[in-house]
Amino acid sequence: MSRTxxxxxxxxxxxxxxxxxxxxxADTVEVRTAEQLASVDGLVLPGGESTTMSMLLERFxxxxxxxxxxxxxxxxxFGTCAGMILLADEILDGRADQHCLKALPLSAxxxxxxxxxxxxxxxxxxxxxxxxxxxIFIRAPIVERIGDAVEVLAEVDGxxxxxxxxxxxxxxxxxxxxxxxxxxxxxxxxxGLIEA
Amino acid sequence: xxxxxxxxxSPLVKRGLAEMxxxxxxxxxxxxxxxxxxxxxxxxxxxxxxxxxSDIRKDGGVSRMSDPEMxxxxxxxxxxxxxxxxxxxxxxxxxxxxxxxxxxxxxSEVLTPADETxxxxxxxxxxxxxxGATNLGEALRRxxxxxxxxxxxxxxxxxxxxxAVRHIRSIVGDIKKIxxxxxxxxxxxxxxxxxxxxxxxxxxxxxxxxxxxxCAGGLSTPADASLVMQLGAQAVFVGSxxxxxxxxxxxxxxxxxxxxxxxDPEILVKASTGLGNAMKGLEIATLETKLAERGW
Numbered sequence: 011m012s013r014t015x016x017x018x019x020x021x022x023x024x025x026x027x028x029x030x031x032x033x034x035x036a037d038t039v040e041v042r043t044a045e046q047l048a049s050v051d052g053l054v055l056p057g058g059e060s061t062t063m064s065m066l067l068e069r070f071x072x073x074x075x076x077x078x079x080x081x082x083x084x085x086x087x088f089g090t091c092a093g094m095i096l097l098a099d100e101i102l103d104g105r106a107d108q109h110c111l112k113a114l115p116l117s118a119x120x121x122x123x124x125x126x127x128x129x130x131x132x133x134x135x136x137x138x139x140x141x142x143x144x145x146i147f148i149r150a151p152i153v154e155r156i157g158d159a160v161e162v163l164a165e166v167d168g169x170x171x172x173x174x175x176x177x178x179x180x181x182x183x184x185x186x187x188x189x190x191x192x193x194x195x196x197x198x199x200x201x202g203l204i205e206a
Numbered sequence: 207x208x209x210x211x212x213x214x215x216s217p218l219v220k221r222g223l224a225e226m227x228x229x230x231x232x233x234x235x236x237x238x239x240x241x242x243x244x245x246x247x248x249x250x251x252x253x254x255x256x257x258x259x260s261d262i263r264k265d266g267g268v269s270r271m272s273d274p275e276m277x278x279x280x281x282x283x284x285x286x287x288x289x290x291x292x293x294x295x296x297x298x299x300x301x302x303x304x305x306x307x308x309x310x311x312x313x314s315e316v317l318t319p320a321d322e323t324x325x326x327x328x329x330x331x332x333x334x335x336x337x338g339a340t341n342l343g344e345a346l347r348r349x350x351x352x353x354x355x356x357x358x359x360x361x362x363x364x365x366x367x368x369x370a371v372r373h374i375r376s377i378v379g380d381i382k383k384i385x386x387x388x389x390x391x392x393x394x395x396x397x398x399x400x401x402x403x404x405x406x407x408x409x410x411x412x413x414x415x416x417x418x419x420x421c422a423g424g425l426s427t428p429a430d431a432s433l434v435m436q437l438g439a440q441a442v443f444v445g446s447x448x449x450x451x452x453x454x455x456x457x458x459x460x461x462x463x464x465x466x467x468x469x470d471p472e473i474l475v476k477a478s479t480g481l482g483n484a485m486k487g488l489e490i491a492t493l494e495t496k497l498a499e500r501g502w
Contacts, residue, residue, distance in 0.1 A: 021229040021250060022468050034495075042466060059250040059286055066248060067464055074217045092226070103285065103350040105245075120285060128342050130212035141287065148222040149309070154425055166210050187222055 013203045015113045016041040016050030022058020022092060027184040027194075035196040036198060044075045050200065052086040052177075052203045054194075055093030055146065057184050060101075060120065063092055075111055077100025080113045086177035087113055088194070094118055094180035095151050102130045102154060122152025134183075135160035136164045136172060139192060143175030145183035151165075153182060177201045215332025217354070223287065223309065223334060224355035224418040227251055227441050231462050232420070232432070234258050234445035235274065236308040238283035244448070247458030251287040251309065253443065254280045259316050259363025259497070260485065267356035268318045271299040274306055281307070289336070294501050295321025297330075299473075304333040310355070312336050316362045325501070328352030338384075338422065340373045340498050342380040342401030347502075349416055350402045356415060358439065360423015363446050365487030367430045367496060370423045370439035371437065377419065378438035385413045423498065426451065427486045428464030428477040435468040452482030 017024045018042035029135040031038045031054070037143055041047050046144040053076075055063075060131040067073040079085040095104070102119040123129070129149055134141040145166070150151040156162065164172035171182045172193070177200060185193040211221070211438030235241040241252045256272045257265065271292055283287050283363050287309035288362035289331050292299040294313055299320075313326050329334040329352035339345035345356045358377055360370030378451035384395055384406060392410055398404040408416050425431060426447030434442060444461055449459040460477040467473035490496075 019229070021215045023228065025228065026225060053217060059230065060276050061245065062248045062462070064291055066462070068464075068465065099415065105285065107420060119237075124286065126223055126306050127214065127304070127307055129222065131212045131216055132210050132212045141435050146218055148219065184222060184225075185376055187218065187225060191297075 011038050013051040014039055014049060015198070015203055016047065016053045018055045018056065018063070018064050018093070020070070022063065023058045023184065023186050024056045027054045029089075032072075034195050034204070036204065044071050047075055047079065052088070052198070052201045055087060055089040056186065057091035057093065057135070058093040060092035061105050061108055063096060064105075068109060068200060077111055080111055083137060084177055086197070086203065087136050087179075088197045089113075089180045090109050090176075090184055090186060091148065091150055091182060094182055095120060096181055097178060100119055100155070113171070113178045114160055114180065116153060116160060116180065117155040118151040119159050120151055122148045122154075123147065123150055125149065127193070132166065133163055134164045134166060134171065136193075138163065140174050143185070143190060143192065144188045146187045147183045150182045155180050179194070212328060220334035220354040221417055227287070227420075228418060229465060230441050231458075231465050232289065232441065233442045233448055233458060235445070235449070238279045240454075241280045241284045243455050245284040245286055247287060247455060248462035249458065250340050251289055252259065252280060252284060253289045253291065253312060253445075255316075256325050258446040258449060260450055261367070261465070262316060263363045263495070265353075270317060271296070271303065274302065277303075277306055277308065282299055291317055294319040295324050295326060298445070300335075301325050303351070304331055308333065313353075314338065314416060315497045319500050321477055324398050324401055327352050327422075336420070338501060339377065341376045341474040342399045344417075344501065345377055345415060346399060346401035346405045349405060353417065355418050355420060357420040357422040357443055359491070360421065360425070361490055362423045364424045364490065364493070365426040365447060365450070365485040366379045366424045366490060367426070367433065368424070368490060369423075370421055370425060370430075370434055373423070373438050373498070374421050374430070374434050374439055381409055381413070381415060384409045424487075425461075426487065427481075428460045431461050431464040432474055433469040434466055435465065442467065447485055450485035457481050457484070490502070
């Protein structure tokens, strides 16, 4: 049976995620409504503005369905940058009304490195990958706390930047911008959405 | 432990922020209160400036970079990216804005140009730049100078979308035509557009502009946002259209919703309903100054 991978397309770098997922053969749809969400077997939450996405999730009636799919159906999710913030169970320096989906025990500090001038790119050693992965960090969040069960797959200067917890993978950088599909492939395999 | 070698201010990092703004709305604001309204409505970024374009038109005089105090006040109020405008060619204003740690600089025709020959050398900066363009040649010249995002110019401060449509259609239309051209024709395209050949070749190969393409100038309703996004804009700038409407907070939210659901008329019906009056617009033929003609 063919498995459908959704990419949350309220705003942000969703098109770049779709291009990478399609390049590795995943059947992909843009998700903007609850009906579209109901049709997917896994969901990518892209980079963008986490405050905007949080508001739009609520306004378009996606917040509760998404929460329930993650918690009741173990929907596999992959969050990058803003997506990581949305999947965290605590947001630091967020707006008071900002929602998080609590998909894994992790605190994310928004814009933890600073404004755009502090944005950077660097090679990252990722556990399980032979070659380093080129990480692009844009006004990136910093992970300040993780639960014991969360596996840290990569760090930059002692801070986790890539974490995994069951079917949930989060990155504080943008694997969708570096033209490298290895992390997407790995999440799809972890999530049982493609064959290893 | 040694610090990781981090590269800042690189083209990928500068274009990266523009990627994050796609599908969103960037709103002009003139004070922290307006910035708060914009962020509450779901703006992905705000553009800090002293007067919105419609007031610049009305008041006349020379229009310059904003007071740093006003920009810092906005930075302290919102957590979304803050952009600010520098005059065309005024690299000293840009240096000040970079030192203020703004997230993007708009080298903008809405302000009075400072140099009639040279645009800012944007490669010399770590902060990314957005520039306006009325056609593909102008867009590629700005990219060759280091712009990391292009916005079609439209005619700012008019509340009239006709020029925005003309410009986005022109840019997207030529990108499509270059996609069909064979190799010898690309030389002619580069000559006609007065643009660097390698950038023209890149468009032929990828079928798109080398940097994100947004739309600005005269957008004032949710339907306007939907229109230009269906024509190929990846995000929209809204200036006077929000704070010159009857109900700015509702108009701002509605345009944000329209940018997400630009292809869904049923959601656009809801977004467009009960917004009060949009800003009073201007006929292009009645304008004394066409801002889009500034820059080259």
